[in-house]
Amino acid sequence: GENVEQHPSTLSVQEGDSAVIKCTYSDSASNYFPWYKQELGKRPQLIIDIRSNVGEKKDQRIAVTLNKTAKHFSLHITETQPEDSAVYFCAAYNAGNMLTFGGGTRLMVKP
Amino acid sequence: NAGVTQTPKFQVLKTGQSMTLQCAQDMNHEYMSWYRQDPGMGLRLIHYSVGAGITDQGEVPNGYNVSRSTTEDFPLRLLSAAPSQTSVYFCASGPRTSGTGELFFGEGSRLTVL
Numbered sequence: 001g002e003n004v005e006q007h008p009s010t011l012s013v014q015e016g017d018s019a020v021i022k023c024t025y026s027d028s029a030s031n032y033f034p035w036y037k038q039e040l041g042k043r044p045q046l047i048i049d050i051r052s053n054v055g056e057k058k059d060q061r062i063a064v065t066l067n068k069t070a071k072h073f074s075l076h077i078t079e080t081q082p083e084d085s086a087v088y089f090c091a092a093y094n095a096g097n098m099l100t101f102g103g104g105t106r107l108m109v110k111p
Numbered sequence: 112n113a114g115v116t117q118t119p120k121f122q123v124l125k126t127g128q129s130m131t132l133q134c135a136q137d138m139n140h141e142y143m144s145w146y147r148q149d150p151g152m153g154l155r156l157i158h159y160s161v162g163a164g165i166t167d168q169g170e171v172p173n174g175y176n177v178s179r180s181t182t183e184d185f186p187l188r189l190l191s192a193a194p195s196q197t198s199v200y201f202c203a204s205g206p207r208t209s210g211t212g213e214l215f216f217g218e219g220s221r222l223t224v225l
Binding site for chain 2: 001004006009031032034036042043044045046049051089091093097098099100101102103104
């Protein structure tokens with residue numbers, strides 16, 4: 001089955017700095033890669049996603065890049081703000097109808 | 112729309128007891144799934160369904176049963192609770208039978224097994 005590794009597990013940045021979270025996946029047939037944000041005590045919510053036919057996607061301060069050859073994808077957050085503090089999860093979807101999540105990254109943005 | 116509704120929000124069980132976590136969605140989504148969330152292990156898929164009458168196993172199905180008699184409901188049954196099943200459980204639904212596209216999560220159910 002699919003295996004998704006996510007790094008780092010914790011990340012602390014100063015407000016205004018950029019943050020990068022990286023994920024690798026094992027199944028070359030995976031074709032959809034979403035990112036979810038989970039604030040403390042809340043439910044996960046989709047923030048951005050990318051499909052395997054696209055190399056990069058941006059939405060305001062967040063962007064995701066995908067390298068299919070190397071089987072890794074990354075989340076980039078620019079100009080971080082305190083409200084970006086949360087746990088971020090990457091995930092990979094394969095043709096077996098299963099969405100596999102990474103272990104999560106706790107992002108702390110210090111004012 | 113209420114979205115995805117899970118009940119109960121909190122539950123304490125003794126080892127060996129059984130219980131059902133309820134999940135209902137009012138968005139007419141074909142895809143529904145159950146995840147458990149444990150510290151440092153992300154979200155792990157327990158079972159999922161691509162439509163009424165169809166269910167399949169995820170990564171960690173042992174000790175859990177599901178059924179999908181209607182599009183709206185997807186209950187998760189713990190047959191004989193064990194301390195290893197102490198976790199936060201999330202139900203999620205999505206508009207695509209493939210499971211791609213946005214998943215909408217419920218608020219979660221925190222289960223403690225003593």
